[in-house]
Amino acid sequence: DAGITQSPRHKVTETGTPVTLRCHQTENHRYMYWYRQDPGHGLRLIHYSYGVKDTDKGEVSDGYSVSRSKTEDFLLTLESATSSQTSVYFCAISNPGLKTDTQYFGPGTRLTVL
Amino acid sequence: QKEVEQNSGPLSVPEGAIASLNCTYSDRVSQSFFWYRQYSGKSPELIMSIYSNGDKEDGRFTAQLNKASQYVSLLIRDSQPSDSATYLCAVNRDNYGQNFVFGPGTRLSVLP
Numbered sequence: 695d696a697g698i699t700q701s702p703r704h705k706v707t708e709t710g711t712p713v714t715l716r717c718h719q720t721e722n723h724r725y726m727y728w729y730r731q732d733p734g735h736g737l738r739l740i741h742y743s744y745g746v747k748d749t750d751k752g753e754v755s756d757g758y759s760v761s762r763s764k765t766e767d768f769l770l771t772l773e774s775a776t777s778s779q780t781s782v783y784f785c786a787i788s789n790p791g792l793k794t795d796t797q798y799f800g801p802g803t804r805l806t807v808l
Numbered sequence: 809q810k811e812v813e814q815n816s817g818p819l820s821v822p823e824g825a826i827a828s829l830n831c832t833y834s835d836r837v838s839q840s841f842f843w844y845r846q847y848s849g850k851s852p853e854l855i856m857s858i859y860s861n862g863d864k865e866d867g868r869f870t871a872q873l874n875k876a877s878q879y880v881s882l883l884i885r886d887s888q889p890s891d892s893a894t895y896l897c898a899v900n901r902d903n904y905g906q907n908f909v910f911g912p913g914t915r916l917s918v919l920p
Contacts, residue, residue, distance in 0.1 A: 727908075737852070737896070737910040784851055795840055795900050797908060799851040 697721040698800035700785050706806045713772040715803050717785030719765075725788045726768040727752075727797065728760060730781040737784065743768055775807045811835060812899050812911035820917045827884040829914050831897030834878065841873055841880045842898040845891075846913065852896055856882065887918045 697720045707713050717726060728740040739752030741760040749760050757779060761769045772779055785800040812833045821827045829843075840859050844852035856871040858864045858880065864871045870883040880899075884891055894913040901907035 734912070736912040739908070795908075796842065796854055796857055797898075798854065799844075802851050 698785060698787055698798060700783075700800040700803050702803060703801065704804045706808065707775050708808050709776055710774050713775050713805065713807075715770045715783055715785075715805070717768045717770070717800055719768075719785075719787050719800075721787055721789075721798075722765060723787040723789045723798075724765075725790055726762065727786040727788075728758070728768065728770045729784045729786060730754065730779075731784060731802075732781050740770065740783075775805075777807050779805065780807045781805060811909045812897055814895075814897050814911040814914045816912060817915040818917050819914055820919055821887050822919050823887060823889060825887050825918075827887045827891065827916055827918070829882040829884075829895050829897075829916065831880045831882075831899075831911055832878055833880070833897075833899045833909075835899070835901050835909075836875075836878065838875075838878075838899045838901045840900040841871070842900070843869075843871060843880075843882045844896040844898060844910075846894045846896060848893075855895075884916075887916075889918045889920050892916055892918045 699718045701716045727742040729737045731737050738754045740758050743749045743762040759771045783803045786797040788797045814831050842857045843855045845855050846852045858871040858873045861873050868885045872881045894915045896913045897911040899909050
């Protein structure tokens with residue numbers, strides 16, 4: 695987890711409320727990712743960013759939006775949380791290039807939507 | 809067919825034995841392969857990466873890659889109870905992260 699922090703680490707919220715999760719890195723890695731992890735599904739990519747203000751959708755992007763205004767911060771927003779978004783959310787970073795595409799993960803945020 | 813498949817386990821081995829974890833992938837153009845370990849309630853941590861056919865050893869861990877068979881494995885020698893965790897296989901289909909695909913993970917239990 696060195697160099698990657700996520701906040702909050704735990705959150706309980708109600709259906710219909712907006713939620714923002716933050717990922718902060720001190721590694722100056724170009725790429726940042728948001729995943730969710732659910733039993734039976736493994737890690738699934740929500741959105742990723744390949745630079746400041748450059749983002750794209752992943753496999754399960756519906757209901758989520760992201761923003762990256764600085765290299766070190768990547769925000770994930772649930773505009774109107776639903777119970778199906780109860781999950782553990784992981785941020786990851788990487789500096790893709792020849793044989794340096796390893797992703798490193800933050801500590802995770804456990805989100806419960808009631 | 810799922811893109812990356814692993815036996816979900818649990819795989820139980822006695823302490824000191826060799827644990828063998830397997831992973832198959834469907835996309836032939838995949839270029840790099842990773843094994844992550846995830847303890848319960850924690851985030852995935854990288855154990856090994858492998859890019860070329862053959863074996864790669866790091867301490868008690870050996871990753872094996874066979875691109876022709878679309879198969880990658882992880883061997884853990886002298887297994888310890890502290891190796892008990894879920895092991896995730898990940899495949900990157902190119903040099904850029906958006907094509908990372910994770911398997912569902914294999915739960916390993918090392919019995920004292």
